[in-house]
Amino acid sequence: xxxxxxxxxxxxxxxxxxxxxxxxxxxxxxxxxxxxxxxxxxxxxxxxxxxxxxxxxxxxxxxxxxxxxxxxxxxxxxxxxxxxxxxxxxxxxxxxxxxxxxxxxxxxxxxxxxxxxxxxxxxxxxxxxxxxxxxxxxxxxxxxxxxxxxxxxxxxxxxxxxxxxxxxxxxxxxxxxxxxxxxxxxxxxxxxxxxxxxxxxxxxxxxxxxxxxxxxxxxxxxxxxxxxxxxxxxxxxxxxxxxxxxxxxxxxxxxxxxxxxxxxxxxxxxxxxxxxxxxxxxxxxxxxxxxxxxxxxxxxxxxxxxxxxxxxxxxxxxxxxxxxxxxxxxxxxxxxxxxxxxxxxxxxxxxxxxxxxxxxxxxxxxxxxxxxxxxxxxx
Amino acid sequence: xxxxxxxxxxxxxxxxxxxxxxxxxxxxxxxxxxxxxxxxxxxxxxxxxxxxxxxxxxxxxxxxxxxxxxxxxxxxxxxxxxxxxxxxxxxxxxxxxxxxxxxxxxxxxxxxxxxxxxxxxxxxxxxxxxxxxxxxxxxxxxxxxxxxxxxxxxxxxxxxxxxxxxxxxxxxxxxxxxxxxxxxxxxxxxxxxxxxxxxxxxxxxxxxxxxxxxxxxxxxxxxxxxxxxxxxxxxxxxxxxxxxxxxxxxxxxxxxxxxxxxxxxxxxxxxxxxxxxxxxxxxxxxxxxxxxxxxxxxxxxxxxxxxxxxxxxxxxxxxxxxxxxxxxxxxxxxxxxxxxxxxxxxxxxxxxxxxxxxxxxxxxxxxxxxxxxxxxxxxxxxxxxxxxxxxxxxxxxxxxxxxxxxxxxxxxxxxxxxxxxxxxxxxxxxxxxxxxxxxxxxxxxxxxxxxxxxxxxxxxxxxxxxxxxxxxxxxxxxxxxxxxxxxxxxxxxxxxxxxxxxxxxxxxxxxxxxxxxxxxxxxxxxxxxxxxxx
Numbered sequence: 001x002x003x004x005x006x007x008x009x010x011x012x013x014x015x016x017x018x019x020x021x022x023x024x025x026x027x028x029x030x031x032x033x034x035x036x037x038x039x040x041x042x043x044x045x046x047x048x049x050x051x052x053x054x055x056x057x058x059x060x061x062x063x064x065x066x067x068x069x070x071x072x073x074x075x076x077x078x079x080x081x082x083x084x085x086x087x088x089x090x091x092x093x094x095x096x097x098x099x100x101x102x103x104x105x106x107x108x109x110x111x112x113x114x115x116x117x118x119x120x121x122x123x124x125x126x127x128x129x130x131x132x133x134x135x136x137x138x139x140x141x142x143x144x145x146x147x148x149x150x151x152x153x154x155x156x157x158x159x160x161x162x163x164x165x166x167x168x169x170x171x172x173x174x175x176x177x178x179x180x181x182x183x184x185x186x187x188x189x190x191x192x193x194x195x196x197x198x199x200x201x202x203x204x205x206x207x208x209x210x211x212x213x214x215x216x217x218x219x220x221x222x223x224x225x226x227x228x229x230x231x232x233x234x235x236x237x238x239x240x241x242x243x244x245x246x247x248x249x250x251x252x253x254x255x256x257x258x259x260x261x262x263x264x265x266x267x268x269x270x271x272x273x274x275x276x277x278x279x280x281x282x283x284x285x286x287x288x289x290x291x292x293x294x295x296x297x298x299x300x301x302x303x304x305x306x307x308x309x310x311x312x313x314x315x316x317x318x319x320x321x322x323x324x325x326x327x328x329x330x331x332x333x334x335x336x337x338x339x340x341x342x343x344x345x346x347x348x349x350x351x352x353x354x355x356x357x358x359x360x361x362x363x364x365x366x367x368x369x370x371x372x373x374x375x376x377x378x379x
Numbered sequence: 380x381x382x383x384x385x386x387x388x389x390x391x392x393x394x395x396x397x398x399x400x401x402x403x404x405x406x407x408x409x410x411x412x413x414x415x416x417x418x419x420x421x422x423x424x425x426x427x428x429x430x431x432x433x434x435x436x437x438x439x440x441x442x443x444x445x446x447x448x449x450x451x452x453x454x455x456x457x458x459x460x461x462x463x464x465x466x467x468x469x470x471x472x473x474x475x476x477x478x479x480x481x482x483x484x485x486x487x488x489x490x491x492x493x494x495x496x497x498x499x500x501x502x503x504x505x506x507x508x509x510x511x512x513x514x515x516x517x518x519x520x521x522x523x524x525x526x527x528x529x530x531x532x533x534x535x536x537x538x539x540x541x542x543x544x545x546x547x548x549x550x551x552x553x554x555x556x557x558x559x560x561x562x563x564x565x566x567x568x569x570x571x572x573x574x575x576x577x578x579x580x581x582x583x584x585x586x587x588x589x590x591x592x593x594x595x596x597x598x599x600x601x602x603x604x605x606x607x608x609x610x611x612x613x614x615x616x617x618x619x620x621x622x623x624x625x626x627x628x629x630x631x632x633x634x635x636x637x638x639x640x641x642x643x644x645x646x647x648x649x650x651x652x653x654x655x656x657x658x659x660x661x662x663x664x665x666x667x668x669x670x671x672x673x674x675x676x677x678x679x680x681x682x683x684x685x686x687x688x689x690x691x692x693x694x695x696x697x698x699x700x701x702x703x704x705x706x707x708x709x710x711x712x713x714x715x716x717x718x719x720x721x722x723x724x725x726x727x728x729x730x731x732x733x734x735x736x737x738x739x740x741x742x743x744x745x746x747x748x749x750x751x752x753x754x755x756x757x758x759x760x761x762x763x764x765x766x767x768x769x770x771x772x773x774x775x776x777x778x779x780x781x782x783x784x785x786x787x788x789x790x791x792x793x794x795x796x797x798x799x800x801x802x803x804x805x806x807x808x809x810x811x812x813x814x815x816x817x818x819x820x821x822x823x824x825x826x827x828x829x830x831x832x833x834x835x836x837x838x839x840x841x842x843x844x845x846x847x848x849x850x851x852x853x854x855x856x857x858x859x860x861x862x863x864x865x866x867x868x869x870x871x872x873x874x875x876x877x878x879x880x881x882x883x884x885x886x887x888x889x890x891x892x893x894x895x896x897x898x899x900x901x902x903x904x905x906x907x908x909x910x911x912x913x
Contacts, residue, residue: 027828027840030760037756045757052747060740062718067736072658072725079723082660091715092708099704102754107697109756114693129533158836160442168441169838188690193529194623196688196763200829205759207689209624210528211617214690231688231763231831233522235529236448239834 031200034222034247038203040109047105051098113203116217119185121178127188127195127208127230128341130237134176136257137187142268145260148341149174151240158240169239170227175246179253180223189213196232199245205231220247271345271369277353280366284354287347292355295335300359306335311359320365324352324375340376345369395897404499407491408897409476410794415498416473417787421863423465423505424780428856430458435818435852438845443836451835452520453512459523460541463641464548465505467775470783471644472497472555475583477794479559481888482577484568484900489561497554504547511537522833524634527615527626531607538608542601549594556587556594563587568887569903574665577886579647581668585675586643589636592679596633600626624689631682639678642742642774643671645782646713649735651886652789653717656732657724658883663716670709670716677706687758696755703753707746714743729881730804734785737777737812745773748823763833766826772819776855777812784811784862791866792880796894797873803865810858817851 032042070076124135131150138144152171156162165171178184188197190208198205202218220226228243248256275283289298295307302309310316315323327348330338339348346369356363396402396411403415433454437445446454476494480487488494511518516535519525530538563584567576576584603626606612613619615626646667654661661667684703687696717739726732748770752758761767784807792798821844826832830841837845876893891899 028824030827031829041756041760044754045751045760048751048754048757052750056743056747059714059718059743063721063736063740066718066721066724067726067728070657070722070724070726072727076723076725078658078725080659081662081723082720083663083665084719087719088663088666088712088715092712095708095711099707103701103704106700106754106756110693110696110700113756113759114696158443160444164441164839166839169836193533194526198763198831200760203756203759205688205762209617209689211623212690228829229831229834233452233526233529233833235520235533236452238452239448239831239836 033201033203034220034224034226035202035218036221037109037113037218038201040105040112041203044105044109048102051102116185116215119183119217121182121184123176123178123184123186124213125176125186125188125197125206125208127190127192127197127234127241129192129235130230130241132172132176132195132197132241132243133191134174136260138261142265142272143261144268145257145264147174147260149176149244151237151242153240167227170229170242170244172242172244175225175244177246177248177253177256178218178220179250180220180247182250182253183217183219185215185217187213187215193234194232195230195234195241197228197243198231199226199228199243201226201228202245207232220245223247223249267344267346271373274370275346275349275366275368277357277366280350280353281357283346284350284352285358287343287351288354288358291339291343292351300355300361310355311361316356316361316363320352320356320367321375323356324348324367324372327352328372328376345372345376348372405495407487407495409480409488409491409494410895410897412488412494412498413473413476413478414794416469416476419498419501420466420468420470420473420783423461423469425859425863426509427458427461427466428859430454430461432852432856434458435849437835438837439849440846441837441839441842446835448835449517449520452522452833453518455833456519456522456525457508457512460508460519461505462775463523463637464545465501467641467779467783468552469501471583471586471641471779472552474579474644474648474783474786474790475555475559478790478888479562479580479583480566481793481891481895481899482580482886483563483566483571484887484903485562485566486898486901488558489566490558493554494558497551497558500547500551500554504544504551507540507547508544511540514540524630525604526630527604527607527623531604531615534608539605542605545601546598549598552590552594556590559583559587560591568900574668577647578650578661578664578667578671579644582643582647582650582671585671586640589640589643589675589678593633593636593640596629597637600629600633603629624686627686627689628683631685632679634685635682636675636678638771638774639674641779643675645738645742645779646671648782648786648789649717649738652731652735652785653720653739654885655789655881655883656729656735657721657726659720659724661716662719662722663712666712667716670712673709674706677702677709681706684753684755684758687755688762700753700755704750707750707753710746714739714746729788730799730801730808731785731789733805733808733812734781734788737808738781738785741773741777741781741815745770745775745778748773761826763831764826765822765830765832768832769819769822769826772822776819777815781811787866789881790888791869792876793888793891793893793895795870795873796876796892797869798876798880799865799869799873803861803868807858807861807865810861811855814851814853814855814858818848818855819851821845821847821851 030042030045032039122137124137126133131148133148136145149172152173153169154162157164157168188206188208189212190210192210195208196205197208202220204216204218206214206216224247226245226247230238230241296302296310300310315326326336328338328340330336349367349369349372353366356365403411406412433446437451476488514537516537518537519541521530521534563580603614607614607616613621615621615623617623650661650667681699681703683691683695683699752761752767752770788799788804825841825844828840830837878892879889880893
């Protein structure tokens with residue numbers, strides 16, 4: 001290898017090492033976390049680890065001594081013993097005693113983890129392929145704060161076209177916000193496949209199972225941002241659905257929540273009111289041009305065969321429920337996406353109404369946002 | 380040996396091997412079938428290892444460099460399936476075929492034609508599974524544990540081929556186990572009691588019962604999947620009144636005994652090798668038998684410790700935690716017995732002994748992390764992280780796989796009549812030993828630090844250990860080519876082996892010449908039963 005080539009290799013190697021050394025984190029142990037439970041779990045982990053280390057030293061120590069001293073090359077004669085009931089009894093009993101002692105704190109901690117009552121805040125955590133939805137449950141539906149939380153890391157960083165920033169893969173657009181020193185209950189479920197909602201600093205890992213709700217709870221003792229990831233294989237982007245929780249002071253939480261509730265109330269009002277045909281058509285045209293026109297074209301003619309025409313198509317001439325279903329849920333095997341999670345009910349009602357009445361379709365029917373919501377809830 | 384074959388040439392019912400490829404296709408000879416199983420499993424070991432290296436290459440650095448997430452998931456799935464069902468299990472069946480008849484003084488397996496069938500099903504099963512990689516939507520991508528509904532409603536169409544392949548593997552395993560049980564219970568040489576059998580025979584007898592008990596459960600769960608996918612049932616879909624968690628209960632009712640299916644025969648191998656090279660009888664033979672049986676029993680009642688985070692009721696969590704912790708007791712007895720066997724022996728460290736000692740140490744490390752995982756509250760942090768990956772690879776690779784390699788080095792002189800090259804053998808051992816620890820030890824750390832398993836890309840704080848782990852994986856992977864070379868070299872020649880081979884070895888297989896004649900123990904007389912086990 002000539003000198004120039006070698007130095008190129010050295011540069012490449014040092015770049016490789018420095019790029020990882022930049023963020024070098026030689027953490028070897030579990031986090032202690034910021035809740036009473038996570039600290040108890042950490043203690044349990046350290047106790048059982050210590051037990052294993054002690055037993056390991058005894059067993060491996062005996063093996064090493066034996067390997068050094070009891071070798072044929074030293075001219076030793078093998079002993080002839082092959083059983084010793086007393087010894088065998090002892091090394092059966094001692095592990096049982098150790099395990100019994102271990103079982104006590106483990107049982108206590110588990111008991112505490114399962115006591116999910118008396119929560120001040122209830123938050124529904126819903127796993128989707130591949131994002132989380134958080135809903136701050138509220139008896140008053142106008143006050144219900146609900147949002148999606150998905151990965152913020154750009155594709156360029158993932159595909160090595162841009163430098164990876166500090167919280168690579170652990171950043172989301174909308175963090176879950178909870179107050180410090182408050183008992184929060186999480187109701188964990190999923191929409192499609194099984195996910196698992198994991199916040200290491202709270203020692204919470206709950207599988208999110210479609211059709212079932214399981215609870216977990218926490219009282220965070222320190223403000224800060226706590227990051228975790230989906231822990232159950234859930235398909236293609238399983239590695240790209242982080243969990244980020246921001247724990248803030250109670251006042252800050254209340255301000256944040258009030259803001260979010262005001263936004264929710266505004267949306268609720270838009271969705272809940274009775275829309276006139278003209279209002280729906282006007283809003284529908286705007287949404288159509290923003291979202292649908294790229295494929296189906298502004299004149300509704302589409303670009304067949306990939307993007308079918310909407311003018312006089314069976315979709316339009318058929319019942320409105322079928323039309324709505326395609327817009328909400330997409331069409332498998334085609335480029336038609338599911339817009340149910342991307343647009344609000346008012347936008348969906350408007351665009352469906354618009355498509356049925358624009359470009360000479362003139363079906364004369366319409367759908368209200370309220371009905372869209374009912375259909376989505378019924379799914 | 381030639382004299383034996385000569386004599387049989389005159390007898391139409393007892394002949395030597397046929398010529399050409401048809402010898403292997405039609406053979407009903409336990410030694411030939413054992414050889415077929417071992418070569419098949421080695422081929423699968425290389426295939427599954429290649430998948431593992433794709434995974435480790437992608438994880439060498441953060442970011443996506445080599446494969447897309449979709450293909451990465453296919454690799455983790457196929458790696459697990461091929462290694463569990465294609466490499467480890469058939470290797471032990473191969474060893475059982477070669478050794479059980481010779482260790483109990485039987486002329487062959489009890490059901491030789493079925494023995495042939497149970498082998499020849501496997502290449503078709505794995506051929507079908509591997510070919511799904513070339514299908515349009517790709518191979519199965521839902522992990523080797525194939526949790527529903529990811530493996531049902533959300534699965535690629537190749538899932539149906541996967542289900543059929545699993546059925547074939549199950550049929551093969553069940554036929555193989557029936558053969559083992561019938562052979563051991565009926566064909567022991569006259570006078571050999573159960574408690575005189577070598578431990579390898581004992582552990583395989585127990586393993587065979589486990590297989591018969593749980594392979595139908597696996598068949599059941601994939602059939603329920605098939606029904607859900609194609610026939611409109613909803614066993615695992617909440618939308619139709621089913622329960623996705625039911626899948627996990629049924630799967631792990633198979634899956635946990637399956638773990639012991641892959642380790643019990645390894646216990647038997649190590650219990651044969653350590654006494655030989657320590658030149659001392661196995662310590663606590665009876666307690667070894669009882670411990671194996673206890674482990675097998677416990678394996679049926681601990682399955683849900685794989686599911687501590689699914690939201691079981693508190694009483695369920697507590698029960699499965701206590702029951703799981705209990706397994707440490709019989710497992711501990713076994714480890715203590717092996718150490719006591721070494722104690723005050725006169726040890727030498729040939730390659731099989733090196734692998735066996737490494738087995739005891741590294742399997743015990745895997746056992747320790749297993750004990751940690753049993754503590755349910757702590758499992759909430761460990762579950763589905765690299766800590767679990769480290770745990771089960773420690774019990775499966777330096778556990779099961781090392782024991783298989785130890786067995787090959789230990790018995791290959793008997794199989795081929797030639798000694799292997801000791802220097803190369805030791806080189807292979809040290810490369811494997813170092814490689815495996817570099818690969819899997821750092822995974823404990825990244826798991827505790829919070830890296831989930833089955834992800835194609837990771838946060839930056841996990842970068843260093845992942846890089847180290849990948850380097851180790853490549854060292855370990857490529858060392859296995861040396862193993863292939865050593866085995867071929869030994870088959871082709873080498874220092875002739877004596878019948879005894881190892882001066883401290885006990886057991887009936889060492890009373891026949893090396894290489895073992897095509898037919899051994901054709902008459903039940905004249906077997907010296909003294910110390911049939913080590």
